[in-house]
Amino acid sequence: QVQLVESGGGLVQAGGSLRLSCAASGRTFSSYNMGWFRQAPGKEREFVAAIRWSGDRVYYGDSVKGRFTISRDNANNTVYLQMNSLKPEDTAVYYCAAGRTTGIAKRSDYDVWGQGTQVTVSS
Numbered sequence: 001q002v003q004l005v006e007s008g009g010g011l012v013q014a015g016g017s018l019r020l021s022c023a024a025s026g027r028t029f030s031s032y033n034m035g036w037f038r039q040a041p042g043k044e045r046e047f048v049a050a051i052r053w054s055g056d057r058v059y060y061g062d063s064v065k066g067r068f069t070i071s072r073d074n075a076n077n078t079v080y081l082q083m084n085s086l087k088p089e090d091t092a093v094y095y096c097a098a099g100r101t102t103g104i105a106k107r108s109d110y111d112v113w114g115q116g117t118q119v120t121v122s123s
Contacts, residue, residue: 002077004113006095009094033051037095038095039095067086069084
């Protein structure tokens with residue numbers, strides 16, 4: 001089983017960009033679908049983006065389509081989330097997750113989670 005560590009969060013002004021990274025330990029990273037979720041205070045954890053283990057299919061939540069891009073580097077056991085045109089409503093803790101089910105957008109599709117990284121977008 002992999003272990004996940006997110007990095008790259010921080011404070012950015014509206015309209016700015018950030019790139020989150022999720023580094024995975026273990027030799028089975030390339031067999032996992034990888035997802036990003038986020039959770040704002042008082043809200044449910046929300047699906048942001050996902051990429052299949054093969055890297056050939058990507059998926060996005062409606063609120064981030066056209067602004068965020070997910071990618072993975074299986075050689076370096078890392079998945080990325082490039083976030084552009086950030087808005088104050090993107091403020092949340094962002095979590096990286098790994099799973100092996102056919103599903104891709106539900107929390108229950110993932111069984112390994114990172115500790116999260118805070119993203120704050122100021123207006």
